[in-house]
Amino acid sequence: MSRRKNFRGGSLDDALSAACEGLRTRLEELHYDVVEENADGVEIEAEVDPVAVLGLFLSETFRAGTLDVTAHLSIAEDALEGELNGADLRYFTASGGRGLDALQYLSNRVLNRRLSEHLPVHLDSDGFKDRRAVKLQERAEAAADEALRRGAPITLGPLTPAARREIHMALADDPGVETDSDGEGFLKRIVIRPRRRG
Numbered sequence: 001m002s003r004r005k006n007f008r009g010g011s012l013d014d015a016l017s018a019a020c021e022g023l024r025t026r027l028e029e030l031h032y033d034v035v036e037e038n039a040d041g042v043e044i045e046a047e048v049d050p051v052a053v054l055g056l057f058l059s060e061t062f063r064a065g066t067l068d069v070t071a072h073l074s075i076a077e078d079a080l081e082g083e084l085n086g087a088d089l090r091y092f093t094a095s096g097g098r099g100l101d102a103l104q105y106l107s108n109r110v111l112n113r114r115l116s117e118h119l120p121v122h123l124d125s126d127g128f129k130d131r132r133a134v135k136l137q138e139r140a141e142a143a144a145d146e147a148l149r150r151g152a153p154i155t156l157g158p159l160t161p162a163a164r165r166e167i168h169m170a171l172a173d174d175p176g177v178e179t180d181s182d183g184e185g186f187l188k189r190i191v192i193r194p195r196r197r198g
Contacts, residue, residue, distance in 0.1 A: 004047040006035065012042045019046040025114070029053045050080060050111055050118045057110050058082065061103075067091065075119065082107070084125040093128050098187075100128065101160035105186065133166050140170040143192045144177045155182070157189035164190055 007022055009015035012034070020027055025048050032046035051073050058071045069086035084092065084100075092099035100123055107121040139156065147154040156167065167190050168179050175195065182189045 004045045006043055006045050008041055008043045010041045012037075012044070015042045015044045016046075019044060023048055025053075026056070028056060029114075048115060050115055051075065053111060053114055054080065054082070054107055054121060057107065058103075062086075071123070078119065079122040080111075080119045082121065082123040084123060089125050093125060096159075096163060097128060097132055098160055100125070101162045102186065105161070129162075132163070136163055136166040137170040140167040140192070144171055144174055147192050147194055148176050151194055153191050153193035155189050155191050158183065158187035159190060160187060164188060167192075 005019075005022065007015050007018040009018050016027060016030065016032065019025075019030055019032060023030070023046065029048055029052045030046055031049035031052070032044045034042060035045050036043040055071065055073055058073075061067075062069045062071075067086070067088040069084055069088050069092070071082045071084050073080065073082050075081075092103060104121055104123040107123065111118045111121065143154045143156055157164070159167070164181055168181075171177055171179050171192065177192050178195045180191045180193075182191050
């Protein structure tokens with residue numbers, strides 16, 4: 001998470017302005033506490049709030065695309081979780097959830113640029129990713145069986161990083177096959193081939 005820093009001004013507005021300038025952030029993205037307030041001015045302790053940064057990014061993205069989608073954000077033990085709802089979710093869950101994965105990737109990139117450390121962003125909608133994981137595991141196992149039956153590689157994809165990870169994990173302990181990603185960019189294929197015998 002970001003480190004809290006102290007800022008001082010003649011008034012609360014002045015201290016907040018100093019914090020926004022010092023942290024290079026907008027007021028809406030700031031979390032602060034008043035440390036001292038007296039005749040000499042106001043001192044605050046402030047930091048960039050990752051939930052606020054992500055919330056603004058997502059709401060502005062949905063508004064720019066005139067999409068009926070909202071995000072409920074919460075901080076879990078190991079992730080900053082976003083649950084998406086709305087009539088236009090189909091644009092994100094179509095094609096195996098490529099849009100959802102791309103939005104999650106962009107969300108993490110936004111926080112990477114703004115904060116030196118942050119929890120990873122996980123976006124989902126009504127358990128979509130769990131259902132997709134089951135389908136991808138079944139697809140991976142079927143492809144592994146076919147690769148062994150043919151004695152030749154089977155290629156799946158192109159797939160997003162999250163979908164590729166599910167397939168790699170599904171076959172990680174399979175002694176008969178090995179997996180590799182193939183291609184450049186966000187979408188890559190996975191090659192499933194019979195494991196070479198030493």
